[in-house]
Amino acid sequence: MDESLHTFNSLQFDLFDYYRTLLQDILRNPDSRHYDQPVYVLLGLLQEDQSFRGTLFFKHGNEVVVEKNRFRIQPSAGSPRAIQLGQEQVFWANQETSGLSEEDFQRIFHPDVQARIGPIRHFATYTSTDVALIAVYDHHTVDALDAQLLKNLTVYVQSLKLLSDQVRETEDAFLYTIKALARAAEANDEDTGNHILRVNEYARLLAETLGLDPAFCHTIHYSAQMHDVGKIHVHPDILRKPGPLTPTEIQLMKLHTETGARILGDEPRLQMAREIAYAHHEKFDGSGYPRKLSGDAIPLAARIVAVGDVYDALRQKRVYKPSLSHEEAHAILTRGDGRVDPAHFDPEVLRAFQSIHTRFDDIYEQMKDQ
Ligand SMILES: [Fe+2]
Ligand SMILES: [Fe+2]
Known part of the structure; x- marks a missing residue:
């Protein structure tokens, strides 16, 4: 026994x-x-x-x-x-x-x-x-x-x-609470509905493609959705502003990374979510925010979510841009368009993306906002 x-x-x-x-x-x-x-x-x-x-x-x-x-x-x-x-x-x-x-x-x-x-x-x-x-x-x-x-x-x-049975019940309640928190944060955002759920799926798919262990793949699948949880503190007028943001507004917007990390705190099971919230706008070449981290200094989970988050943002229609096709989004991520540059991403994560990129399209189509 x-x-x-x-x-x-x-x-x-x-x-x-x-x-x-x-x-x-x-x-x-x-x-x-x-x-x-x-x-x-x-x-x-x-x-x-x-x-x-x-x-x-x-x-x-x-x-x-x-x-x-x-x-x-x-x-x-x-x-x-x-x-x-x-x-x-x-x-x-x-x-x-x-x-x-x-x-x-x-x-x-x-x-x-x-x-x-x-x-x-x-x-x-x-x-x-x-x-x-x-x-x-x-x-x-x-x-x-x-x-x-x-x-x-x-x-x-x-x-x-x-x-x-009891552990499963607690686990379900934990996952439900996390989802509720992620939803609360996006309520004022134009990222409506399924964006956070799609990012969960892209993140797990990339983690699996990278051969990461099942525990990591499971954790990133519920942690990715909290990447923008800090936006709960950004004023809705800024989140929904149709025109370009002023430098001050940009600074306030960028604060969502630090705020997110603070909200998620130091609970061990939210450790990865915290890393993602804090670092999902860092760029591999060091040109991101808030800490201008580069390379491996950016937590792996954040490097993974960055690819899924940018892909999904490209696919979605915004007040300032139309929705792009999978082919267009794929081309921008892998070749750049002046704003997005492949140097922003971990080359290994980008390679993983390229090897399974059509499945990103499947996820987007299956979980499209109504
Ligand atoms: Fe963000
Ligand atoms: Fe996002």
């Missing part, structure tokens, strides 16, 4: 897969040859209609095979009841000592179960409110210990499932 806990990832937890790994560990364990191992393990999960949906695990060679949702298990079938609905129960039975005829003993289980695994003579079960685990043995006389082991296994996995 140590090994399985070591690889436990609460956000990617899959119940069936986890049981399979655990059972595989148990059945592969060389010591287990000294014990009688179950030949089949049935996992029943309670459904809304109060029946259990049964998944079958069994050893095939050195692997544990899973037949997902193979049975419906009706708790009412048979007497004594192998699994009891709505209450915790540890139960085991051996046909020879049960006082039941072989036929009556088989009725404990639904005919579908027997049709698949044959007559059952020894089994142990553990049922809690919404899960049941049943182990079927060949020649092993089961006792309280077998049932207790099943209970321990079930409680262990259910605890991890509960943990995983």
Whole structure:
């Protein structure tokens, strides 16, 4: 179990897969040859209609095979009841000592179960409110210990499932809050609607193309949308001014980078978002703002977002410019137009962009503002 806990990832937890790994560990364990191992393990999960949906695990060679949702298990079938609905129960039975005829003993289980695994003579079960685990043995006389082991296994996995559900819930709430913050900031901007969401997509695509690790790709996908969060402090008259900005207004506008970094603060999970907000207007050749950083001094996430942000700005219609086609935007990013210069971008990020540039067009088209 140590090994399985070591690889436990609460956000990617899959119940069936986890049981399979655990059972595989148990059945592969060389010591287990000294014990009688179950030949089949049935996992029943309670459904809304109060029946259990049964998944079958069994050893095939050195692997544990899973037949997902193979049975419906009706708790009412048979007497004594192998699994009891709505209450915790540890139960085991051996046909020879049960006082039941072989036929009556088989009725404990639904005919579908027997049709698949044959007559059952020894089994142990553990049922809690919404899960049941049943182990079927060949020649092993089961006792309280077998049932207790099943209970321990079930409680262990259910605890991890509960943990995983709670972590996922918190993660969803976190992502939702971030999105709300990003939306609040763009409310006064002419970057309406889907710009921030498209920038998330471009950023993740570039990160993946650059071969960055999955955690980085995941983080940039929710962090990129906050690049302009500092605009919440820029006056709407400046954000929406149709004509060119005065030098003072330009200075106020440029402050959105520092303001954004301050808003995002020092929460570790917002570290990348902060770097992006602070540095997405820095340029690789050192001609950007606010700190005139150049080259690798600009955080990688900001160098990535810069490409996506400029691409998207080129595609969008503005009061001072029409919307450009993908081909035009691609040409400007890679060859320059007097204002945008390829020297502004990290050459590696730009190469990544060039290798998959048509997918930028797909993202723009799929997530176009209505
Ligand atoms: Fe910006
Ligand atoms: Fe932007």
